Amino acid sequence: xxxxxxxxxxxxxxxxxxxxxxxxxxxxxxxxxxxxxxxxxxxxxxxxxxxxxxxxxxxxxxxxxxxxxxxxxxxxxxxxxxxxxxxxxxxxxxxxxxxxxxxxxxxxxxxxxxxxxxxxxxxxxxxxxxxxxxxxxxxxxxxxxxxxxxxxxxxxxxxxxxxxxxxxxxxxxxxxxxxxxxxxxxxxxxxxxxxxxxxxxxxxxxxxxxxxxxxxxxxxxxxxxxxxxxxxxxxxxxxxxxxxxxxxxxxxxxxxxxxxxxxxxxxxxxxxxxxxxxxxxxxxxxxxxxxxxxxxxxxxxxxxxxxxxxxxx
Amino acid sequence: xxxxxxxxxxxxxxxxxxxxxxxxxxxxxxxxxxxxxxxxxxxxxxxxxxxxxxxxxxxxxxxxxxxxxxxxxxxxxxxxxxxxxxxxxxxxxxxxxxxxxxxxxxxxxxxxxxxxxxxxxxxxxxxxxxxxxxxxxxxxxxxxxxxxxxxxxxxxxxxxxxxxxxxxxxxxxxxxxxxxxxxxxxxxxxxxxxxxxxxxxxxxxxxxxxxxxxxxxxxxxxxxxxxxxxxxxxxxxxxxxxxxxxxxxxxxxxxxxxxxxxxxxxxxxxxxxxxxxxxxxxxxxxxxxxxxxxxxxxxxxxxxxxxxxxxxxxxxxxxxxxxxxxxxxxxxxxxxxxxxxxxxxxxxxxxxxxxxxxxxxxxxxxxxxxxxxxxxxxxxxxxxxxxxxxxxxxxxxxxxxxxxxxxxxxxxxxxxxxxxxxxxxxxxxxxxxxxxxxxxxxxxxx
Numbered sequence: 001x002x003x004x005x006x007x008x009x010x011x012x013x014x015x016x017x018x019x020x021x022x023x024x025x026x027x028x029x030x031x032x033x034x035x036x037x038x039x040x041x042x043x044x045x046x047x048x049x050x051x052x053x054x055x056x057x058x059x060x061x062x063x064x065x066x067x068x069x070x071x072x073x074x075x076x077x078x079x080x081x082x083x084x085x086x087x088x089x090x091x092x093x094x095x096x097x098x099x100x101x102x103x104x105x106x107x108x109x110x111x112x113x114x115x116x117x118x119x120x121x122x123x124x125x126x127x128x129x130x131x132x133x134x135x136x137x138x139x140x141x142x143x144x145x146x147x148x149x150x151x152x153x154x155x156x157x158x159x160x161x162x163x164x165x166x167x168x169x170x171x172x173x174x175x176x177x178x179x180x181x182x183x184x185x186x187x188x189x190x191x192x193x194x195x196x197x198x199x200x201x202x203x204x205x206x207x208x209x210x211x212x213x214x215x216x217x218x219x220x221x222x223x224x225x226x227x228x229x230x231x232x233x234x235x236x237x238x239x240x241x242x243x244x245x246x247x248x249x250x251x252x253x254x255x256x257x258x259x260x261x262x263x264x265x266x267x268x269x270x271x272x273x274x275x276x277x278x279x280x281x282x283x284x285x286x287x288x289x290x291x292x293x294x295x296x297x298x299x300x301x302x303x304x305x306x307x308x309x310x311x312x313x
Numbered sequence: 314x315x316x317x318x319x320x321x322x323x324x325x326x327x328x329x330x331x332x333x334x335x336x337x338x339x340x341x342x343x344x345x346x347x348x349x350x351x352x353x354x355x356x357x358x359x360x361x362x363x364x365x366x367x368x369x370x371x372x373x374x375x376x377x378x379x380x381x382x383x384x385x386x387x388x389x390x391x392x393x394x395x396x397x398x399x400x401x402x403x404x405x406x407x408x409x410x411x412x413x414x415x416x417x418x419x420x421x422x423x424x425x426x427x428x429x430x431x432x433x434x435x436x437x438x439x440x441x442x443x444x445x446x447x448x449x450x451x452x453x454x455x456x457x458x459x460x461x462x463x464x465x466x467x468x469x470x471x472x473x474x475x476x477x478x479x480x481x482x483x484x485x486x487x488x489x490x491x492x493x494x495x496x497x498x499x500x501x502x503x504x505x506x507x508x509x510x511x512x513x514x515x516x517x518x519x520x521x522x523x524x525x526x527x528x529x530x531x532x533x534x535x536x537x538x539x540x541x542x543x544x545x546x547x548x549x550x551x552x553x554x555x556x557x558x559x560x561x562x563x564x565x566x567x568x569x570x571x572x573x574x575x576x577x578x579x580x581x582x583x584x585x586x587x588x589x590x591x592x593x594x595x596x597x598x599x600x601x602x603x604x605x606x607x608x609x610x611x612x613x614x615x616x617x618x619x620x621x622x623x624x625x626x627x628x629x630x631x632x633x634x635x636x637x638x639x640x641x642x643x644x645x646x647x648x649x650x651x652x653x654x655x656x657x658x659x660x661x662x663x664x665x666x667x668x669x670x671x672x673x674x675x676x677x678x679x680x681x682x683x684x685x686x687x688x689x690x691x692x693x694x695x696x697x698x699x700x701x702x703x704x705x706x707x708x709x710x711x712x713x714x715x716x717x718x719x720x721x722x723x724x725x726x727x728x729x730x731x732x733x734x735x736x737x738x739x740x741x742x743x744x745x746x747x748x749x750x751x752x753x754x755x756x757x758x759x
Contacts, residue, residue, distance in 0.1 A: 013515070096649060118651035119517040120605030127603070139653065141517030176517060203520060204511025238503075 005308040008126045008133045011142040012183040020187055023304045024152050026313055031152070031300035034076075046303070047078035049312050056109040057083040058101070059136070060116040065271060066136050066146075069295070070113045073302035077312075082107070097121060098128040105129045111306060114138070132309040140174050145305055146270055147180035149297040151188060153290050154225055156297075157266055162189035167219040168210075169195045169251060170229030170278060171240075173202040177270045178229060182210045195219035196229075196251060199240040216251055220260040227268040228253055228278040244277045254280040258288070266290050314338045315751065316350045317710065320363025324370055325685035326692075326701035335368055337708040340750040345702050363712055366745060369684050371403025371709025372666065373691040373700040375493075375571055376468070376547055376637035378658070379405070379436070381427060382420065383412025388642035388729045390424065394433035396640075396662040396728040398755035401711035401744040404435045404692070404699045405662075406637075409446065410469045416441035416452040418460035425461055433754050435699070435709075442467045442481045442492060448474060451481055458488050463695050466493035468547060469612075471529055473499060478533065482542035491569070491695055493545040494533050496554070497613065501525035506653050508581040508614045516585060516604065518652060523620065526613050527553035534561040537568060545694055546570040548639050550613035552623035559632050569694040571637040572624045574661055574668035575611065575734060580618050583609040583734060584652070590621055591668075593675035598739040607648045607655035608734040611641070625677045628686055635691035638665045642730030660728050667740035670715060674741070708751035717743035 005019055012020070036042045055074040057067050067083065074081045084104070101112060111132045114122045119139030126133040137143040155161055166185050172178045172194045185192045186209045194205060195213035206212055213219040220226060231247055241247045248254075253267065261267075267279070267289045275281050284291060307313040315337040322333040322345060329345055336343040350360055374397065380388040390407075397405050407424055409415030415424065421438045428436030440457030444450050446467040454465055465485055471494065472478045485492045502525045507513050509520025530546055534557060537544035549555060549572045561568050580590050586604040588596060602608075609615060627633040641658025648655055669687060672678040678686075688700035699709060721738045723731035747755035 096646075097651060098649070116651070118653045121651050123603065123605060124651065139517050140519070173514075179515070179517060202514040203509045203522075204514050207511035208515060 005311070007309060009144050009305055009309055010123050010126060010133065010135045012144045012147050012180045012187070013142070015187070017187045020148070020151070020184060023148050023301065023308060024155060026307065027148070027152050027297070027300040027304035028156070030303045031297060034300065046076055049307050050074070050077040050079040050310060053079040053110045053310060054108050055079045055081050055111045055113065055306065056104050056107070057081065057113045057136070058104065059085050060087070061137070063115055063137070066115065069298040070136065070302050073299050073306060076299070076303055077306060079306070082109070097124060101125045101129050105131050110310060134305060134309060137176050139176065140179070141176050142180045143176040144180050145298070145301055146177050147184035148305070149294055149301040150181055150227065150268060150270070151184050152297040152301055153268065153294050157290060158224055161185060164190045164224040165193060165222055166190050167193040167195060167213065167223045167226045168229065169216065169219050169226060171200045171231055171235060172196050172205060172229070173200045174232070175229050179208065181227065182208045186210065193219055193223070197241060197247070200235070216257060217260050220257070223261060223265050225266045225268060226253070226261060230270065230272065230274060231277055244274065248277045252277060252280065253283050255282045258283055268294060270294070314343065314358045316354060316358055316360040317363050317368055317712065318350055318360055320366040320368035320712065322368045322702065323681055323684045324702040325681050326370070326689035327703050329702070330681050333368070335702060335710060337710065337748065337751045340708055342702050342704055342706045342708050344704055361712070361746070365714065367713040367715050369401070369711050369713060370688040370700050370702050371711055371747065371749065372401045372687045373404040373697065374402045374638050374640070374662065374665070375406045375635055375691045375694060376408065377405040377640045377662065378408045378410065378642065379424070380642055381411065382423060387644055390427040390436065391431035391433070392727060392729040393640070393642070393662070394428060394431050394436060396726060397434040398747045398749070399727045399744060400662040400664070401666050401713065401747050402434060402662055403709035403711070403747065403749045404437065404697065406463065406695070407436050407438045408468045409439050409441045409466065414441050414446050415439070415462070416444050416446070416457070418456045421457055421460035421462050434749060437461065437463045437697070439463065439468070439493065440465045442472055443477065446470060448472045448477060451484055454484055454488055454490060458490055462490070463697070464491040464493050464545065466495065466547065468493065468495045471495055471497045471499065475532055475536065479536050479540065482536050482540040482544070486540055486542035491543040491545045493547050495547050496526050496529035496533060498525045498529045501528065506610065507584050508616045510581060510617055512581045512585050518584070521614055523551035523553055523616060526551050527557060530554045530557050534558070534566055534568060538564070538566045541567070543567040543569070548573050548576065548613055548637070549624060549627070549633055550576050550616050550620060552620045555623045555627045555632055562632065569634045570632065571635040571691065572628060572633045573637060573639045574665050575615065575659055577621060577624050577628065577672065578668050579609065579615050579734060580621050581615045583615055590618055591671050591675050593671040594738070600737055605652040606734070607650070607652055608659055608732055608736070610652060610655050610657055611639070611659055612657040625672060628672070629678050629682060634686070634694050636665065636669055636686045637691065638662055642728060643732050644730060648732050659732050659734050660726070660730050661733070662728065663726050664721060664733060664735050664740060666713065666744060667742040668735070670742035671740070708748055710748040711744055712746040714743045714745050716741060719743050
């Protein structure tokens with residue numbers, strides 16, 4: 001079964017449901033072991049999964065959370081970690097992306113964990129190297145491990161994703177998290193709904209296999225979970241939104257608008273949260289928020305992904 | 314004299330379509346006749362057996378980037394015109410976005426001199442609309458016309474100022490110069506790098522709405538109507554543009570238009586790696602490629618299937634007058650990079666005819682009409698005396714084996730660049746010989 005998992009994790013779109021289930025199953029186990037270890041009950045005996053393997057995190061875009069999460073995951077499996085932060089704009093004409101990564105491969109990388117501002121860049125890298133490539137976010141295309149960790153978090157909370165209604169609210173147009181989640185959750189049997197101002201809904205988004213809600217109440221109605229996306233300051237300069245205050249007025253989740261959500265429904269956010277914009281502090285720190293649990297799932301999902309891509313699970 | 318005997322001669326300008334003999338003499342067409350060469354004629358002249366072949370007027374391509382002067386690593390006038398000859402194209406209009414821009418007589422004369430030295434195709438330079446193609450002040454259009462420029466264009470970029478465009482149209486009208494426009498409202502394009510729609514959304518690439526083209530075409534049609542100038546719309550990509558041109562023509566606006574083989578063959582699905590949309594291509598003829606293939610990146614972008622069908626329809630009913638390649642050579646430094654950073658454009662001179670014949674095979678376009686869009690149609694756009702086998706016309710002739718299948722291998726192109734979206738495709742229709750003013754400038758090696 002493990003041999004069936006692809007060598008590269010470039011997107012969720014091309015994964016089959018069984019492959020997603022495989023990651024979630026393994027990640028769930030890792031997550032429970034880590035929790036047990038933290039509680040002092042047992043040590044997580046996972047250092048022998050990737051001993052001596054070299055995991056390179058190659059980030060062409062600033063990120064601390066995702067990168068740290070991958071690095072903790074790699075350490076937990078006994079792998080060596082090398083981390084490179086490069087400014088994509090400084091990769092000048094002449095040194096192609098392929099040249100850059102071939103150099104890293106010569107160092108002996110077994111896995112390249114890549115974040116890049118250009119959609120499709122991890123795929124181009126995967127073509128150029130023998131190492132496994134894991135996409136840690138490419139432009140507005142996909143962020144597969146984020147969707148997997150969201151799915152793990154939700155499944156643990158909701159029991160199953162089959163038939164659940166999950167709404168994703170915010171800047172869908174620029175969100176790789178939204179795209180990966182639409183693919184992932186719909187493959188797992190959920191009904192996915194996206195919502196946001198028209199300026200931030202990309203053309204033809206329903207063809208990804210989701211519903212579109214035009215208002216926040218419509219997005220929240222009957223939902224089992226709502227995932228709020230981060231709104232970026234650049235969207236003001238782009239003339240996509242007038243400002244964060246106006247945005248929050250219509251699309252922010254506050255104690256008041258939370259009332260529109262069914263009582264058992266939960267709230268997610270991929271982070272970092274703009275407090276008072278997408279989520280009010282009360283909601284973010286409230287009992288329905290799974291934000292911290294998402295971070296915990298992240299390490300487990302990345303451990304599972306590294307192990308499966310290297311055929312070591 | 315050269316006798317081209319027994320082929321199916323298709324010359325839409327003279328309404329000939331049938332088995333004929335074409336006689337070339339002294340660089341001109343002497344005669345197209347039904348009668349085969351007599352024994353006496355055979356004895357004293359070269360006779361080429363054209364049975365099973367199409368005998369067509371040399372093709373006219375209104376939109377070619379030859380890159381010289383300034384970017385000879387991508388293409389030179391010699392390599393670009395050699396590619397033209399291999400594609401059956403005997404007349405090319407050279408775009409002015411060279412380095413320096415063709416906004417002066419010296420650049421225009423240089424281009425023509427280089428073309429004469431190379432001798433593979435007739436090169437007619439297009440001059441810039443504005444100095445340096447910066448969109449601000451008018452270029453010396455009278456000087457450009459005297460130096461041989463047959464139209465003006467800032468191709469590659471639009472003239473964003475409506476005020477400047479209005480004056481350019483007025484000034485060009487006085488000189489009898491057509492104004493070719495790359496219609497694109499850059500404020501609607503923004504950071505877009507492919508057609509806006511579900512494919513761009515799935516790939517996470519910023520989109521360019523069709524309205525970026527249509528809005529600018531509408532503006533320029535209004536200005537052409539107001540000034541009485543001749544507007545030529547380059548590389549139509551959107552159904553809305555076709556509709557706008559149709560309506561403008563109906564109210565008497567002087568407008569002509571061209572479309573490219575990539576826009577009538579492919580859709581934005583090509584960016585996701587999908588196949589040809591033309592039904593004449595079987596899957597094995599047009600194998601899928603990897604997603605984010607930069608050879609599917611050009612400006613204007615590949616659009617939706619309904620846009621593609623509107624273009625095919627307009628080629629058939631004449632709203633689009635010409636098939637032009639927008640041959641745009643780029644090297645690996647520009648193309649072997651992330652999709653969003655890659656240069657726009659693909660080459661097309663060596664595949665244009667075969668892709669057009671695929672439309673004919675698909676039943677989308679009758680053969681004489683297809684030939685017309687490649688020869689006399691474009692010639693008529695700019696009032697050129699080429700693209701016909703009429704008696705006395707320059708003896709530009711192309712012999713084509715319409716059924717010969719060949720695999721597109723960019724390594725074997727005569728062009729210096731390899732950036733074709735049709736690599737590894739199997740096309741049908743091969744240029745066997747090309748004559749330019751009676752001289753053999755290309756002969757198939759197979």
